[in-house]
Each structure stands twice: as structure tokens, then as C-alpha cells.
Amino acid sequence: MKILVAVxxxxxxxxxxxxxxxGSGVVTDNVKMSTNPPDDNAIExxxxxxxxxKASEVVAVSVGEEKAQETVRKALAVGADRGILVKxxxxxxxxxxxxxxxxIVEKEKPDLVFMGKQAIDDDCNQTGQMLAALxxxxxxxxxxxxxxxDKSLEVTREIDEGLETIEVNVPAIVTCDLRLxxxxxxxLPNIMKxxxxxxxxxxxxxxxxxxxxxxxxxxxxxxxxxxxxxxVASVEELVQKLKNEAKVI
Amino acid sequence: xxxxxxxxxxxxxxxxxxxxxxxxxxxxxxxxxxxxxLEKASEIGAHILSGxxxxxxxxxxxxxxxxxxNSPIKIKVTKEKxxxxxxxxxxxxxxxxxxxxxxxxxxxxxxxxxLCRWLAEQAEALGVEIxxxxxxxxxxxxxxxxxxxxxxxxxxxDKEGNKKDSFEPGINLLGKxxxxxxxxxxxxxxxxxxxxxxxxxxxxxxxxxxxxxxxxIEEKNHTEGLVMxxxxxxxxxxxxxxxxxxxxxxxxxxxxxxxxxxxxxxxLSPFDEFQRFKTHPAIKKIIEGGKRISYGARALIxxxxxxLPKMFMPGALLIGCDAGTLNMPKIKGSxxxxxxxxxxxxxxxxxxxxxxxxxxxxxxLKSSWLYKxxxxxxxxxxxxxxxxxxxxxxxxxxxxxxxxxxxxxLRHKHAxxxxxxxxxxxxxxxxxxxxxIITFDKTSSVYLTGTNHEDNQPVxxxxxxxxxxxxxxxxxxxxxxxxxxxxxxxEVQKENDIxxxxxxxxxxxxxxxxxxxxxxxxxxxxxxxxxxxxKYGNM
Numbered sequence: 001m002k003i004l005v006a007v008x009x010x011x012x013x014x015x016x017x018x019x020x021x022x023g024s025g026v027v028t029d030n031v032k033m034s035t036n037p038p039d040d041n042a043i044e045x046x047x048x049x050x051x052x053x054k055a056s057e058v059v060a061v062s063v064g065e066e067k068a069q070e071t072v073r074k075a076l077a078v079g080a081d082r083g084i085l086v087k088x089x090x091x092x093x094x095x096x097x098x099x100x101x102x103x104i105v106e107k108e109k110p111d112l113v114f115m116g117k118q119a120i121d122d123d124c125n126q127t128g129q130m131l132a133a134l135x136x137x138x139x140x141x142x143x144x145x146x147x148x149x150d151k152s153l154e155v156t157r158e159i160d161e162g163l164e165t166i167e168v169n170v171p172a173i174v175t176c177d178l179r180l181x182x183x184x185x186x187x188l189p190n191i192m193k194x195x196x197x198x199x200x201x202x203x204x205x206x207x208x209x210x211x212x213x214x215x216x217x218x219x220x221x222x223x224x225x226x227x228x229x230x231x232v233a234s235v236e237e238l239v240q241k242l243k244n245e246a247k248v249i
Numbered sequence: 250x251x252x253x254x255x256x257x258x259x260x261x262x263x264x265x266x267x268x269x270x271x272x273x274x275x276x277x278x279x280x281x282x283x284x285x286x287l288e289k290a291s292e293i294g295a296h297i298l299s300g301x302x303x304x305x306x307x308x309x310x311x312x313x314x315x316x317x318x319n320s321p322i323k324i325k326v327t328k329e330k331x332x333x334x335x336x337x338x339x340x341x342x343x344x345x346x347x348x349x350x351x352x353x354x355x356x357x358x359x360x361x362x363x364l365c366r367w368l369a370e371q372a373e374a375l376g377v378e379i380x381x382x383x384x385x386x387x388x389x390x391x392x393x394x395x396x397x398x399x400x401x402x403x404x405x406x407d408k409e410g411n412k413k414d415s416f417e418p419g420i421n422l423l424g425k426x427x428x429x430x431x432x433x434x435x436x437x438x439x440x441x442x443x444x445x446x447x448x449x450x451x452x453x454x455x456x457x458x459x460x461x462x463x464x465x466i467e468e469k470n471h472t473e474g475l476v477m478x479x480x481x482x483x484x485x486x487x488x489x490x491x492x493x494x495x496x497x498x499x500x501x502x503x504x505x506x507x508x509x510x511x512x513x514x515x516x517l518s519p520f521d522e523f524q525r526f527k528t529h530p531a532i533k534k535i536i537e538g539g540k541r542i543s544y545g546a547r548a549l550i551x552x553x554x555x556x557l558p559k560m561f562m563p564g565a566l567l568i569g570c571d572a573g574t575l576n577m578p579k580i581k582g583s584x585x586x587x588x589x590x591x592x593x594x595x596x597x598x599x600x601x602x603x604x605x606x607x608x609x610x611x612x613x614l615k616s617s618w619l620y621k622x623x624x625x626x627x628x629x630x631x632x633x634x635x636x637x638x639x640x641x642x643x644x645x646x647x648x649x650x651x652x653x654x655x656x657x658x659l660r661h662k663h664a665x666x667x668x669x670x671x672x673x674x675x676x677x678x679x680x681x682x683x684x685x686i687i688t689f690d691k692t693s694s695v696y697l698t699g700t701n702h703e704d705n706q707p708v709x710x711x712x713x714x715x716x717x718x719x720x721x722x723x724x725x726x727x728x729x730x731x732x733x734x735x736x737x738x739x740e741v742q743k744e745n746d747i748x749x750x751x752x753x754x755x756x757x758x759x760x761x762x763x764x765x766x767x768x769x770x771x772x773x774x775x776x777x778x779x780x781x782x783x784k785y786g787n788m
Contacts, residue, residue, distance in 0.1 A: 014701040014784050032784045185404040185417040
């Protein structure tokens with residue numbers, strides 16, 4: 001079995017996001033970038049499945065600018081066998097990413113495609129679903145547990161009501177939740193080895209995919225500042241304020 | 250699980266200006282050398298904080314064509330000001346009356362973090378292997394006592410010291426020569442100075458704590474290329490310190506404050522002095538209407554020539570501010586750190602090729618401009634132990650009239666942890682509450698640093714005696730850690746009338762002030778899990 005894992009380069013989750021003054025986006029110059037956290041879970045799970053002898057190869061793929069190569073390299077350092085970087089500049093929307101991934105799937109013919117449930121930068125939560133539609137494959141989203149069966153997967157999903165367990169036939173798309181596993185650290189020797197693993201570079205335009213944005217972004221602004229909390233002296237005062245000021249009771 | 254070993258010709262600990270310069274120079278001298286750099290931050294530059302007005306002298310030597318290589322050195326200093334601040338008034342000091350070392354017209358306003366990122370690109374292009382996120386945690390020795398290399402930190406250890414599922418053992422990195430370039434108060438450098446008695450016959454090292462904020466200010470208040478320094482208010486005559494304000498590009502200013510850690514009043518809070526300083530009319534009018542976008546703090550070296558330890562030992566070199574090459578009156582350490590890195594590389598190349606002893610580092614250092622600079626600067630900082638006014642008068646004579654050639658050397662008498670007076674004998678300081686416009690509290694400041702440490706790991710701020718903070722330091726000095734820490738790591742909390750010393754280690758911004766200033770030297774800073782700490786952008 002072969003697993004393709006899609007990884008995205010995003011602003012590190014610890015960085016305090018700053019909106020550009022002209023409202024055209026957020027500041028990314030000299031800002032620490034990392035792998036989208038749930039994508040780390042996707043890689044970890046794929047590598048675990050391979051280590052358990054249930055997969056033969058793990059291929060990491062990313063779509064983005066030249067520097068997204070670092071994200072692919074990181075995936076190689078924690079156990080992916082080889083990488084693919086599809087180069088495309090500017091804002092690449094989920095639809096374009098899914099179309100690119102569709103082409104890569106047609107080329108690589110994996111049995112499974114893993115990715116994070118959503119990216120922490122745009123929070124779209126669309127790519128996996130769109131790819132499933134384009135390929136007409138079954139999908140298991142928000143996976144917090146994956147069990148590999150003979151020709152299917154048993155996937156536990158994080159849903160509003162609790163946990164849902166479904167079975168999907170292979171080939172399938174799985175989008176991963178942060179609860180799925182604890183991603184490993186890349187060790188120094190493995191980082192060294194990763195430098196020697198191959199990364200194939202493809203231009204998005206060579207795949208015949210139009211990556212032109214379909215959504216017009218009007219403005220990016222900071223969320224309104226929250227007012228500071230206050231201390232109340234008594235329960236009476238609290239009830240008073242909840243009734244008259246907050247008007248919630 | 251046994252530890253893996255990787256061997257290099259040269260292992261460099263720390264990806265700051267000195268370590269990167271060593272790496273680049275080594276590869277220029279001999280491209281076949283295997284060189285690696287370990288860096289504790291998640292990426293190069295993320296733990297770098299500096300003013301910074303940059304003198305290009307060392308870079309001109311290292312990469313003469315840097316102007317053609319899209320370096321982040323762009324804003325030339327165009328105008329200079331020096332102000333003495335009174336409580337409300339300010340007095341502008343004519344710049345022609347400043348010592349030559351404090352004149353900056355040939356220098357550039359830069360972000361040192363961005364310069365380091367650029368230097369790292371140059372180093373990688375030459376084949377240097379850089380490993381961010383891997384702190385060197387321990388020095389490894391040969392049987393004959395010489396340095397063999399370093400071990401990196403184990404990853405995935407929980408609070409109690411047990412291995413987690415994600416456990417990944419550290420590895421041993423062995424070098425024919427190991428270069429320690431950890432910056433001011435490096436935790437391995439400190440051990441080496443002690444073990445090899447590198448500071449024998451030297452004065453105790455002197456430190457300061459430096460704060461920096463980046464502000465985006467209104468266009469009308471911004472003068473690209475303007476460099477301004479102040480002395481005086483809010484510090485009293487006996488406390489050494491001053492401010493900087495550098496007008497960089499994109500309407501940004503780099504605003505900062507440095508306070509000597511030899512201050513005596515345990516009630517003093519360096520962080521709050523900095524915040525208060527911003528309320529001075531001469532400062533407030535510039536930043537008013539602007540927005541603070543970054544914050545950070547870092548200890549720096551102030552001891553200079555008298556405190557500079559021996560920089561070589563069997564198997565290793567100690568460079569940059571890990572030793573202490575900052576030029577205090579110049580308020581610059583980047584060019585000297587880089588120069589020490591270049592000298593280190595030249596030393597190592599001769600050592601490996603012609604089997605010369607590493608002690609040739611000393612001869613090279615002594616015949617360099619770096620040594621001359623530090624020698625000329627040597628009397629400035631100690632003269633300020635007589636107070637600001639006498640210090641300025643003496644410095645004027647020493648630096649302008651005699652150009653640092655007076656036939657005597659003033660000494661640093663005390664280590665910084667020895668200078669605090671008992672809390673009961675010193676005046677309490679009433680700091681104004683932050684207004685969240687010009688002045689801020691520590692919590693909202695640390696938030697801007699992007700600091701994070703994996704929660705479930707051992708505390709990396711070790712107490713030799715866990716009871717001492719409450720049993721002694723609280724009574725004697727009102728536990729100054731609550732105030733000297735710029736990130737609010739240390740708190741004394743009262744629970745049922747019992748005082749408790751709390752360490753919020755995940756807030757630590759790796760400034761090392763606690764390791765320096767704790768009066769009983771009870772706190773030891775060790776490396777946390779790799780990648781932890783601040784994520785500074787263009788600091």
C-alpha cells in the first residue's frame with residue numbers, strides 16, 4: 001500500500017499574527033514558518049502504518065512557493081520516503097490544491113491520501129473533501145483513530161456529538177485531527193538522511209491546473225479587542241450585571 | 250537506547266553573529282572542512298535580539314561584496330542625537346562633543362536577527378550544516394580532559410523526567426575543534442570558564458539587561474536613519490543605563506533600554522524602568538499614535554577588556570559574547586563578535602592543517618583591531634561606578650582627550666549578583682500602572698515574543714536550594730527575581746498565608762538575567778527542549 005500525504009507550510013502557531021497596515025493580508029516577512037500542525041499528525045500516522053508493515057511507501061507532497069520545500073524536507077526527516085513539491089506562487093485556494101493533488105494522485109496512484117483536517121492559516125477545511133469529490137473516492141474526515149484492515153480502513157471521527165466510527169474502502173482520503181497521535185521529533189541523523197532523499201519539483205502550470213484565485217479578498221483586519229474583565233464583589237452584583245448589563249439572564 | 254554519534258571537523262554551538270562568521274570563514278579557508286552549527290531556537294534568528302546600529306568592519310572582511318548579495322543592511326545612519334533626560338525636561342548634547350566611538354555616521358540601522366538569517370543563507374550555500382531546534386546541553390570531554398564535542402538535548406521527556414512516547418534521544422556531536430558561541434552567559438560557556446579557569450586573573454564579568462520594542466509610528470514622527478540615545482531619567486545617578494531609539498525602515502523604530510545588572514536597589518524593576526522611560530515627553534511625543542509590534546529582552550556583556558576570559562582551551566574556543574567581546578562605550582557587539590569568529594576560524598584552520606596549538610588564537614586576537622578597540626574602551630564602564638555625572642566627565646577625558654590611552658586600568662570590583670543591598674535599606678519604587686497604549690505589563694509583552702515551551706517537560710530553571718527563595722531571598726531582598734525577570738517567570742504567591750515561589754518556565758525568553766543576578770547564584774539556566782523560547786521576527 002502506498003500513502004500520499006499532503007503537507008502545507010503555514011505561519012508557526014506560536015507567532016503573533018500581524019495584519020498588514022493596508023489590510024491586504026498578514027505579515028509573513030521574517031516570520032517563523034512551520035508545517036501545518038494536523039499535517040504533522042497525518043505524516044506521523046502514515047509513517048506509523050508503514051512501520052507496522054502495512055504500507056510500502058510514504059510520499060509527502062506540498063503545493064506552494066520554493067520555500068515549501070522545507071516543509072516537505074521536514075516530512076522526509078520524520079519518515080516519509082520521498083517528496084514532491086508542486087511550485088505555485090501567490091494564494092492557492094483549496095480548489096486549486098485539490099485539482100493539483102488529483103493530478104498527483106493520477107500520477108502516483110496511491111491507495112490512501114492523508115492530510116490535516118484543515119490548515120491553521122485560512123481554516124478552510126475543504127481540500128480533503130474536494131479531492132474526494134474530484135477522485136470520486138470515499139472520505140473519512142477528522143480522524144482521531146485509524147485502523148488499517150484488509151481492503152478498508154476503520155476510522156474514528158471527531159464529531160460534535162462525540163465519536164463516530166466508520167469504515168471506508170481503499171482507496172480513500174483521510175483528513176486527520178490533532179488527537180490522532182503525537183508527532184515524533186525529527187532526530188539529527190534523520191534530518192541528515194532527509195537531505196539526501198529525493199524531492200521532485202513540478203510546476204503547477206505543467207499539470208494543466210489553473211491556480212488563479214476564484215475568491216476575491218476584500219479586506220483583512222484584526223479581530224476587535226476584547227474588553228478587560230472585571231471583578232465583582234458579591235453574587236448579587238454578578239446577577240445584577242448579568243441581568244442588566246450583559247442581559248443574558 | 251544508546252546515543253548516536255556524528256563527527257565533524259568543527260562543531261559550532263550557537264547560530265549568532267560569531268558562530269555564523271566562524272562557519273563562513275572556515276568554509277572560505279577550506280571548503281572541504283565539515284562544519285555544523287547547533288542552534289537552540291526553532292530557526293536562526295529567533296533568539297537574536299539586538300539594537301542594532303551595525304558597524305560593517307568585520308563583515309567587510311568576511312564578505313567584502315555583501316552589498317551585492319541582497320543583505321538586510323540597508324538603512325544608513327543619517328542623523329544622531331544624544332539627550333540627557335530630567336524628569337520632564339531634556340537636554341540635547343551636541344554630537345561633536347561625543348567620543349568618536351559613539352559617532353555612527355558610517356553605520357547602519359539593522360535587525361541583527363535578519364542579518365543572522367542572511368548569514369545563515371551564506372553559510373549554507375558554502376556547505377555548512379545548520380541544525381536549528383537542537384540545543385547543546387552538555388560538553389563532552391576526552392580522557393585527557395580536552396573538549397571532544399557536545400551532546401544535544403534528549404527530546405520528549407516529561408515533567409518528572411520520564412520518557413514520553415515521542416522520546417528521541419540526543420546525540421553526541423564530536424568535533425576536532427568545538428566552538429562555543431552561545432552569546433552572553435552561555436550555559437556551557439559558563440561551565441567551561443569555570444572548569445578551565447579561563448577567567449583566572451580577570452575581573453568579574455559585568456552584565457546588563459537590554460529591552461527592545463519595535464514600534465510602528467506615525468509618519469510625521471519618523472525620520473529614517475535617525476539614531477538617538479538618552480541617559481538620565483528615570484534612572485538615578487547611581488544606576489548605569491540608558492536608552493536607544495533607532496528609526497528603521499517602514500515607519501518602524503527600534504526602541505530599547507539597557508540597565509547595568511550591577512544595580513543595588515532590589516526594589517528596582519528594569520522592565521518597569523523601561524516602561525516608565527517611554528512616558529517622558531521627549532519620547533512619548535514620538536511614539537504617541539503608534540503601535541507596539543514586538544517586545545523582547547536579553548542580557549548583554551558589559552565587562553569588556555578587564556573581564557574578557559581566555560578564549561581558548563584544549564579542543565575548544567569560546568567566542569563572541571559567550572566570552573564577552575562587546576564594546577560597551579560603542580554600545581556595539583555584533584562587529585566584535587563577528588571578528589572573534591573570523592579569528593577563531595583562522596586559528597582552527599592553522600590548527601587542523603599545521604597542527605598548531607589553539608593558543609595561537611590569543612596572539613591573533615592581540616594583534617587584531619578587536620583587541621585594540623576593547624583596550625581603548627576599557628575604562629568607561631568602571632568609571633560609571635562613581636555615578637552618571639562623574640562617569641560622563643571621566644569618559645569625556647578618557648575617550649576624547651586621551652582616546653583610551655590613559656596609563657591605568659580601572660577595575661570591576663564586584664560580580665553583579667553581589668551588588669544588591671538589603672531590601673529594608675533601600676527605597677521602594679512606586680511604578681505607575683501600565684496604560685496599555687504607551688506602557689504595558691509583562692504578560693501582554695511576553696505574548697508578543699511568541700514564546701512557547703512544550704508544557705510537559707522538566708523545568709529548565711534549576712534551583713540549587715528550592716527553599717532559599719522563600720527562606721532567605723524573600724526576606725533579605727524581597728525576592729528580586731519577581732522584578733529582574735523581564736518575562737514574569739518568577740512569582741511569589743501567597744496561599745493560605747504561606748509564601749510559595751512559583752517558576753512559570755514556559756514564559757522564559759532565554760535572557761539569562763536570573764542566572765546572572767540571583768544574589769546567591771541559586772538559579773541555573775539550562776537548555777529546555779529544542780525549539781522552545783521566543784520566536785523573534787526582525788529583532
